[in-house]
Amino acid sequence: MLRFTRRNAIATALAACAAGAATLFSPLALAADPIKIGLVTALSGQSAQAGEALTRGITIAIDEINAKGGLLGGRKLELVRRDDEGNPAKGVVAARELIFKEKVAVIFGGLDTPVSMAIVPIINQEKMPFMGPWAAGTGVTKNGANPNYAFRVSAVDELVDKAMLNYAQKTFKASKAGLILVNNPWGESNEKGIVAALAEKGMKPAGIEKFEANDVDIVPQLTRLKAAGADTLFLVGNVGPSAQVVKSLDRMGWKVPVVSHWGPAGGRFTELAGPNAKNVHFVQTYSFFGKLSPTGEKVVSELKAKYPAIKGPDDITPAVGVANAYDGMQLAALAIAKAGSTNGDAIREGFYKIERYEGLIKTYVKPFSPTVHDALQSDDYVWAQFIDNRILPVGSTQ
Numbered sequence: 485m486l487r488f489t490r491r492n493a494i495a496t497a498l499a500a501c502a503a504g505a506a507t508l509f510s511p512l513a514l515a516a517d518p519i520k521i522g523l524v525t526a527l528s529g530q531s532a533q534a535g536e537a538l539t540r541g542i543t544i545a546i547d548e549i550n551a552k553g554g555l556l557g558g559r560k561l562e563l564v565r566r567d568d569e570g571n572p573a574k575g576v577v578a579a580r581e582l583i584f585k586e587k588v589a590v591i592f593g594g595l596d597t598p599v600s601m602a603i604v605p606i607i608n609q610e611k612m613p614f615m616g617p618w619a620a621g622t623g624v625t626k627n628g629a630n631p632n633y634a635f636r637v638s639a640v641d642e643l644v645d646k647a648m649l650n651y652a653q654k655t656f657k658a659s660k661a662g663l664i665l666v667n668n669p670w671g672e673s674n675e676k677g678i679v680a681a682l683a684e685k686g687m688k689p690a691g692i693e694k695f696e697a698n699d700v701d702i703v704p705q706l707t708r709l710k711a712a713g714a715d716t717l718f719l720v721g722n723v724g725p726s727a728q729v730v731k732s733l734d735r736m737g738w739k740v741p742v743v744s745h746w747g748p749a750g751g752r753f754t755e756l757a758g759p760n761a762k763n764v765h766f767v768q769t770y771s772f773f774g775k776l777s778p779t780g781e782k783v784v785s786e787l788k789a790k791y792p793a794i795k796g797p798d799d800i801t802p803a804v805g806v807a808n809a810y811d812g813m814q815l816a817a818l819a820i821a822k823a824g825s826t827n828g829d830a831i832r833e834g835f836y837k838i839e840r841y842e843g844l845i846k847t848y849v850k851p852f853s854p855t856v857h858d859a860l861q862s863d864d865y866v867w868a869q870f871i872d873n874r875i876l877p878v879g880s881t882q
Contacts, residue, residue, distance in 0.1 A: 518562035519555060519826055521546065521813070522582035524575050524603065525594025525618075527567035530723045530752065534595050537805025538617055539565060542592060544786050544806075545813035555820050564588060568599050570722075575599035576606065583612050589826040590615055590816045592809065596722070597621030597641075597670035607633050611828035613835070615816050617808040620644060620745065621673045625857040633832050635857045637812040637845070638804075639746060641670075643862040644767050645677030648743050649685070651867055652716045655765070655878075656741040660690040662714025664705060664729055666721040666747075667694040674720040674745060690714040697725055702732040710738055719744040719764065726764070727756035734760055741765070749802040754873045761870045768868045769860055770807035770845045771877050772797035779844050783810060798874050811843040815851065815859065 523542060525535040546561045554560040564586050566578035575593075582588045583606070590613045593600040600619035607614040608629040616624050616636035625634050652658035663678055665671035675692060682688060691712040693705035706729070709717065719729055719742050726748045733740065744766040754761040772784060787794045787806070800806055818841060819834035820826065835852040842848075851859035867878045 520588040522588035522591040538809040541806040541809025572602035642677040658716035662709035663692040722747040730757040
């Protein structure tokens with residue numbers, strides 16, 4: 485018969501504690517810990533709609549991944565968001581909080597190139613994988629770091645600039661392009677890209693004019709471009725200032741073709757710009773209108789189910805935010821799976837090991853390499869305009 489002594493009781497208690505500790509720190513227990521995905525973007529202000537689109541694209545992808553059992557032996561993904569308000573300093577604070585406090589595995593950078601450019605040095609220093617689903621500044625991924633932790637599923641300025649010129653020549657027979665650009669690093673990136681694209685064809689801009697993000701009258705700059713003989717305008721600016729360009733053109737009575745980067749798609753452009761918003765042709769990476777791939781049909785169905793306000797393609801806006809973020813999240817998940825851990829350097833290497841992914845925007849085949857950190861190229865772009873407050877491919881009547 486077993487007799488319980490004080491010594492036996494202590495030994496039993498210690499054994500129980502040891503067993504509990506083993507369970508607590510076992511791989512099975514750790515598998516329950518979520519893998520956090522960070523998002524730094526504008527969630528308020530004129531571009532809040534675009535920030536919400538990024539949120540929805542990432543969320544739909546996370547829901548799919550979690551429904552299949554998560555990653556790394558059953559760990560679920562969890563999105564942690566921070567509002568940068570379009571402010572680089574606030575973006576840096578948000579990124580540091582996600583890295584050091586939330587311990588995220590990957591950070592998604594949001595809308596504004598100046599914000600992303602401010603965050604990139606931090607992510608490279610801290611070996612934090614970064615996925616850009618919107619900001620198009622060439623220097624976001626071509627940042628000179630080795631190793632480089634910044635990846636992107638989005639447009640790229642130097643490619644967009646070439647596409648803008650080709651589109652303007654094909655559509656409007658442009659020969660003297662005038663540049664009207666926001667006065668910040670995004671505008672600077674595109675100035676370099678457009679001037680280089682023109683130079684490749686033996687051309688020069690008719691003029692280059694800048695505006696501030698809060699300007700409400702851009703007539704003086706546009707008047708100088710008109711006097712210089714500009715037959716097409718290349719526009720680079722986010723929602724508010726792009727709308728002011730259109731309104732300034734209205735006041736001048738100058739009906740000139742406007743070929744734009746995708747800034748107008750980021751929010752309430754038609755509301756702010758008025759009826760002539762429809763005259764601006766802008767670049768996109770995806771449209772939910774027309775015949776969709778099986779992935780496209782699945783994503784639309786999931787968006788409708790999760791967000792009751794979405795009844796159809798009209799309500800998925802801006803489409804590029806949803807599409808870029810969705811594909812970016814799926815590619816980041818593949819990189820984590822290839823890494824077999826949440827170690828930043830392993831995830832970076834994991835991106836290079838992705839062989840194929842049938843995505844929403846396209847089928848990606850070896851999308852990343854040590855020298856190529858942009859998954860989309862110029863032939864992946866489409867051109868769109870606002871028709872009845874809907875972003876439609878140019879020429880579409882849907």
